[in-house]
Amino acid sequence: MIVRVIAILSVALVSGAFAAETVDPKAEYYRCTEAATTPKMDSKEAIAACKGPAETGAPGAQYALAVLLLNTGKDEVVPEATALLEKAAASGHAAAAFELARLLDRTKDPALRERTAQLLRASACGDYPPALRALKTAGGTKEQLHCPARADADFSGQWIGKLHWSIVSKPNNTEFEMKVVINGAAVSVFTQGEKDFVEVMPGKWRMTQLEQTAILTALNEGSDLDGVWIEAWDIHLLRISPDEAVINFKRAVDNRDMPASLSWKTFTVVAQGRARLVSK
Incomplete structure (x- = not known):
């Protein structure tokens, strides 16, 4: 018992x-x-x-x-x-x-x-x-x-984000870095290259902001053997402290001239992570 x-x-x-x-x-x-x-x-x-x-x-x-x-x-x-x-x-x-x-x-x-x-x-x-x-x-x-200005509403400076893919066309667990530099209304975005960061879509970025949330967007187009392609990049910075933000990245591509019967005519990839303000 x-x-x-x-x-x-x-x-x-x-x-x-x-x-x-x-x-x-x-x-x-x-x-x-x-x-x-x-x-x-x-x-x-x-x-x-x-x-x-x-x-x-x-x-x-x-x-x-x-x-x-x-x-x-x-x-x-x-x-x-x-x-x-x-x-x-x-x-x-x-x-x-x-x-x-x-x-x-x-x-x-x-x-x-x-x-x-x-x-x-x-x-x-x-x-x-x-x-x-x-x-x-x-x-x-x-x-x-x-009222005192909120320090976390000023995104000026250089941000380094560490992201992981959450929605991709093929399984990919690779973590990657992205650099965002904000100076007033001027925005520059860099992706991780083999040795250093590489700037993407220079001069095309626009930023909208409401308090602790900033949204960076860019549209670009070009052509290849499939015809014209159009891509949109969106980066969301959601401030959680003066020196840290949640970062979300979305890239959407439309192969304009490709027939709709092909599933890869359009595709979207999404990544998420954290970004730190490394310099002002």
Whole structure:
């Protein structure tokens, strides 16, 4: 009997450890956001769904859990909710900063007025709609706040990306490097050659940008024994820190004069990776 009990416990422990290792943080986070935003969701279920992601440090989950706790109306949850909002606001979460400002304002403590004002400014500078509406109601504008410029919105400099193919015409696990040089509106792109980087499509690159995301595009054409070909290159830089960005690369080719019955008339290849800002 003892041997059987030990065996059962061993299986349970191993199964539990395996389950813990296979938890998908992204799936847990999505369960939290769905629970927090679903109308008439049971508050206990929603709180339980957000506990794990909040503990792992996801600002959105920390904010959601804090709001769910405050919505229970229980005074004893206020310290926990406040701590969660502090963590999320410290990471730059504009909604958490606004909610924390409202929470501190309710205390009517004069010593907290400056802190409350700082949080409201951070929230408005973070483009949180309720904060911007409150600012407008008070007769102010975002321009008057003199919000600090985001360092991660300036892509100027030389980026080196290490990419791997995710969609190719033939299986290819080779990692390769790409260099991107940005100087204002001027963009140059280099691919990895045998000895050094080789510039591709000089003078043809255009850049569009919205805050931390930059999209580089180029169109080119030429001819070979199949006739005219047209190719489009797209490079996406998604900033994740001042010195690092996710880089996505897509090349699409259309052999204009080739008959549509041939499957290789058009083809697309895609690569993904990380790029580092190596010099300004």
